[in-house]
Amino acid sequence: MRRGILAKERLGDLIRRWAGERLVVAPVRHDTVEFEPVSSADEIELGYRNTRLPAKRFLFRPSEALLRFDLKAAPERRVTEAATESRPMVLFAVRPCEARSFTLLDRVFLGGDFPDPYYANRRGATAVVGLACAAFAPTCFCTSVGGGPADRTGADLFLFDVGEVFLVDVVSKRGEELLAGLPLPEAQPETVERADRAAAQLAAAMTVVPGLDQIGPRAEEVFGDSCWQKIGERCIACAACSFLCPTCHCFDIQDEVLDQIGRRVRNYDSCMFPLFTLHASGHNPRAEKSQRVRQRLMHKFAYFPEHFGAMACVGCGRCIRACPAANDIRQWLRILAASCPERT
Amino acid sequence: MNPLVSQIRDTARRLLAEGRVELVLGYETGPVPLRNAPCFVRNANEVDSLTWDHFCSLNLAVFLHGNPRRIAILAKGCDSRAIVNMLKERRLVRENLAIVGIPCRGMIDRAKVERLAGGSEIEAARIVGEKIIVVAGGRMVEAPVEEMLRNACRECAAPTPTYYDLLLDGTARSPVAVGAIDELPQSDRTKRWRRFEAEAAKCIRCYACRNVCPLCYCRECCADQSNPRWIGTSPNPSDNEMFLLMRALHLAGRCVDCGACVDACPVGVDVRCLFKRLEREVRERFGHISGADPNEKPPLATFSTTDPEDFLTTV
Numbered sequence: 001m002r003r004g005i006l007a008k009e010r011l012g013d014l015i016r017r018w019a020g021e022r023l024v025v026a027p028v029r030h031d032t033v034e035f036e037p038v039s040s041a042d043e044i045e046l047g048y049r050n051t052r053l054p055a056k057r058f059l060f061r062p063s064e065a066l067l068r069f070d071l072k073a074a075p076e077r078r079v080t081e082a083a084t085e086s087r088p089m090v091l092f093a094v095r096p097c098e099a100r101s102f103t104l105l106d107r108v109f110l111g112g113d114f115p116d117p118y119y120a121n122r123r124g125a126t127a128v129v130g131l132a133c134a135a136f137a138p139t140c141f142c143t144s145v146g147g148g149p150a151d152r153t154g155a156d157l158f159l160f161d162v163g164e165v166f167l168v169d170v171v172s173k174r175g176e177e178l179l180a181g182l183p184l185p186e187a188q189p190e191t192v193e194r195a196d197r198a199a200a201q202l203a204a205a206m207t208v209v210p211g212l213d214q215i216g217p218r219a220e221e222v223f224g225d226s227c228w229q230k231i232g233e234r235c236i237a238c239a240a241c242s243f244l245c246p247t248c249h250c251f252d253i254q255d256e257v258l259d260q261i262g263r264r265v266r267n268y269d270s271c272m273f274p275l276f277t278l279h280a281s282g283h284n285p286r287a288e289k290s291q292r293v294r295q296r297l298m299h300k301f302a303y304f305p306e307h308f309g310a311m312a313c314v315g316c317g318r319c320i321r322a323c324p325a326a327n328d329i330r331q332w333l334r335i336l337a338a339s340c341p342e343r344t
Numbered sequence: 345m346n347p348l349v350s351q352i353r354d355t356a357r358r359l360l361a362e363g364r365v366e367l368v369l370g371y372e373t374g375p376v377p378l379r380n381a382p383c384f385v386r387n388a389n390e391v392d393s394l395t396w397d398h399f400c401s402l403n404l405a406v407f408l409h410g411n412p413r414r415i416a417i418l419a420k421g422c423d424s425r426a427i428v429n430m431l432k433e434r435r436l437v438r439e440n441l442a443i444v445g446i447p448c449r450g451m452i453d454r455a456k457v458e459r460l461a462g463g464s465e466i467e468a469a470r471i472v473g474e475k476i477i478v479v480a481g482g483r484m485v486e487a488p489v490e491e492m493l494r495n496a497c498r499e500c501a502a503p504t505p506t507y508y509d510l511l512l513d514g515t516a517r518s519p520v521a522v523g524a525i526d527e528l529p530q531s532d533r534t535k536r537w538r539r540f541e542a543e544a545a546k547c548i549r550c551y552a553c554r555n556v557c558p559l560c561y562c563r564e565c566c567a568d569q570s571n572p573r574w575i576g577t578s579p580n581p582s583d584n585e586m587f588l589l590m591r592a593l594h595l596a597g598r599c600v601d602c603g604a605c606v607d608a609c610p611v612g613v614d615v616r617c618l619f620k621r622l623e624r625e626v627r628e629r630f631g632h633i634s635g636a637d638p639n640e641k642p643p644l645a646t647f648s649t650t651d652p653e654d655f656l657t658t659v
Contacts, residue, residue: 031455031612032463047481049465052611053548062548063578135482137465139376234382236406238552240610256576267577270550275568320375321465324556324608325382325402328375 002170003192004184006159011166014182015041015092022088022127025058027051035091046093046161049137050316054246055091055098059122060105062243063267066118066253071260082263086121090178093131097142097314099154101246102128107308108249127174130155132199136206139317141330144209147314150199160195167195209330211337212301212311219302223294225339231332232290234325239270241319241329242296247312250276271295297332348396348446351512352418355444356391365416365442369404370394377469377478378454379607382407398471398489401451403604405430405558414440420448421516422496422602424505425635426558429598432642435561445508447516450489450497451603452476455612457492461485496603496616507638522633539617540585546611547584549577553605553615554591559598566590592618597626597643600635 006014018024019039028036029045032052038044065082102123109119133140133149142148152158156175160167167187170176215222242248252269256262269276272293277286286292304312313329320328356368372383372393380399384407385391396418404417405426419427424445430436457466457478464481471477477486490498497503503516551567554560567575567587575590576583592599601623605615626632629652630643 029463031459048463049481063580138467139465230384233384233407236552236555236608238555238608239550240552240608243548243550244610252577254573254577256578265578267579268548273551273568275570322610324552324604324610326374326376326379327381331375 002176002184003187004168004170005187005191006166006168006182006184008164008166010182012041015039015044017180018090018092018178022090024090024092025055026092035094038092044093046131047134049133049135049140050095050097050318050321052244052318052321054101054244054316054318055094056101056105056246058089058091059102059126060109060119060249063265064118065263065265068263069261084118084121086125089122089126090129091126092129093159094128094155095133095316096130096149096151096153096155097140097147097316098246099128099130100142100147100151101154101314101316103154104247104304104308104310104312104314105249107310111308127156127178128154129175129178130158130171132158132160132195133202134161134198136202137317137321139320140315141207141209141317142315143203143206144212144330144333145311145313145315148199149202149206150196160199162191162195165191167191207330209333209337212333213305215298215301215333215336216305219298219306222302222336222339223298225336227335227339228290228294231335232288232293234327235272235289235293236325237272237274237289237292238324239268239272240322240324241327242270242272243268244318244322246314246316246318247300271299293332297329297336301333301336346396348512348514349394351514352394352396352444352446353391355510355512356385356394356416357388359416359442360385360388360391365414367411367413367415368394369407369415369417371396371400371402371404371418374399377466378452378457396446398450398452398476398493399469401494401603401607403556403558403602406556406604408436408441408558409561412440414442416442416444418444418446419505419508420446420451420602421500421502421505422448422600423558424507425502425600426602428507428635428638429559429600429642431638433559433598442510443505443508445505445511447505447512447514448497448500448503449515450493450500450503450517452489452492453494453497454607456494457487460487460492494603494606496601496606499620500601501633502636506636522627536621540588541581543613543615543617544584544588545581546613547579547588548611549579549584549587550610552608552610553613556604556608557595558602558604559595559600560591562594588613588615588618592622595619596622597630597632598634599623 024038025035026038026044027033027048028043033045033048034051034053035055067081069079109116152171156172158169158171168184250269251266253266255264278284300312359365368385370383371380373395374381378399383393403423405423461480466478466480468479474489475486476489476492499520501519501522575586599619632643
């Protein structure tokens with residue numbers, strides 16, 4: 001890994017150059033801060049904590065056509081595959097939690113025998129520029145799930161804002177390509193130390209939810225715990241948490257047809273909806289809210305670790321910020337973690 | 345401490361001790377500033393979690409659905425109107441319910457405060473006298489509470505519940521004359537439609553507005569029906585508009601303007617822009633104020649020969 005200094009006045013050139021050849025997506029401040037396509041560095045907001053919507057929507061789209069059909073056409077032209085996007089993209093100034101979320105989505109959509117072409121094409125053309133956190137929001141808990149304010153996981157380039165300059169870590173070959181030979185003068189040891197110390201101090205000051213890695217190994221006991229009723233009764237079973245979660249990745253497939261012409265789309269779906277598991281018979285294995293909340297939490301902290309080797313939560317806190325019923329996943333997890341040892 | 349807090353706790357303690365109820369539904373301090381969480385109190389030793397301030401915007405009546413227990417519920421003016429409608433629609437067993445009315449001083453609009461803070465996440469908030477002081481993005485900003493109240497509260501004609509089992513002592517906001525504020529003029533259709541389009545475009549179809557609404561309780565929502573599929577699930581303009589319009593029409597004459605849907609929306613759709621308008625239609629045409637009178641029949645469940653019919657003939 002190469003480390004160097006990038007003067008802030010060079011950022012304008014860099015963004016302009018990238019914007020000439022790729023889609024550049026970066027945080028922009030309006031009433032809230034959101035990721036949006038930008039064409040110049042002036043539009044970019046670096047002083048944000050977390051955007052309201054996650055950057056995942058640029059890789060895993062809220063709604064995406066899989067194929068188009070025209071049942072009135074000749075048999076060989078009835079179905080056409082939807083074009084998959086592969087325009088090069090830079091996701092710029094992404095917080096470490098979100099950069100990490102991409103590596104979790106990768107495990108779902110790129111792993112196994114059947115990589116998802118829609119996600120894969122976009123992801124393959126995307127470079128991620130991470131930005132170390134200088135402060136955390138009251139809802140942040142990344143250090144409890146393996147992340148941190150300077151976690152470089154998922155980033156190709158990683159920036160620390162250290163006053164007049166950025167300290168830049170070139171994390172991957174793709175990051176090197178992004179710089180395209182741009183010289184990075186070596187950083188003063190003092191600058192490096194300042195950046196690392198600030199990140200370490202920030203990490204140390206964050207709220208910790210302990211014992212989350214114990215939920216997986218005790219999944220069966222946790223599943224049968226009496227706490228779920230209490231947790232479930234506070235939930236209104238909407239999908240604000242799922243749709244704003246950087247790692248939730250469930251989708252529903254629908255045909256949208258008008259007069260025999262239409263498209264097959266996949267849209268975000270959520271295990272918080274009863275419809276998610278409603279059988280054709282009318283039976284619903286997760287008819288109760290408490291069962292659905294359990295599914296969402298267990299998927300993140302037991303099943304996903306079992307199948308993909310990591311917790312499916314990056315501690316961004318969006319679900320806490322957005323929950324209409326003011327639920328706090330950290331509080332729920334504390335209850336779960338506390339219910340584990342009691343039963344041993 | 346707000347004098348209402350001790351009244352609420354004493355009342356909860358008494359109702360539980362007397363065996364009048366098994367559960368008290370109130371508010372506790374939430375995990376994030378400006379939004380209190382629901383508090384489910386079953387034992388006297390949990391009573392001290394109950395709180396009351398300007399952050400109790402959630403309409404707790406939504407938690408009454410399907411709950412067979414004897415429940416005491418804290419109710420602001422708007423919440424009591426929702427309960428009235430739920431009773432009229434036979435969603436609740438009256439004997440199981442103890443409605444604890446609270447004279448309401450209005451609830452803070454989180455989105456307004458976030459805008460005030462320049463879009464930063466609110467780190468801390470405090471009410472000092474008539475001001476709200478918040479810390480966001482590392483800096484402190486303040487504003488008069490009045491300006492930061494939710495529009496539903498600023499336009500509320502009945503902040504003190506008119507229907508309750510007991511009413512706590514307190515001073516409510518001054519009620520606003522019914523219909524005094526109406527930001528979307530009736531005359532300009534194009535402007536109204538543009539406004540609605542802009543709101544609908546933001547929708548991500550998480551159904552938080554529907555699920556947080558005490559009066560949106562259909563066993564199967566038509567947005568979820570798949571055979572036939574009335575409303576597409578894609579978050580595109582036309583399906584979003586269909587969903588919002590469908591929901592608005594289903595709540596015509598029933599919506600009590602508690603503003604819970606606006607609060608619940610994670611992406612800031614002003615769901616209320618439609619409901620406010622429908623509320624006026626129902627009031628002006630049928631003289632009905634939703635949830636105000638427990639003995640009055642719902643306007644869509646009754647018929648009178650004097651009902652206006654001009655909407656059938658005018659475009």
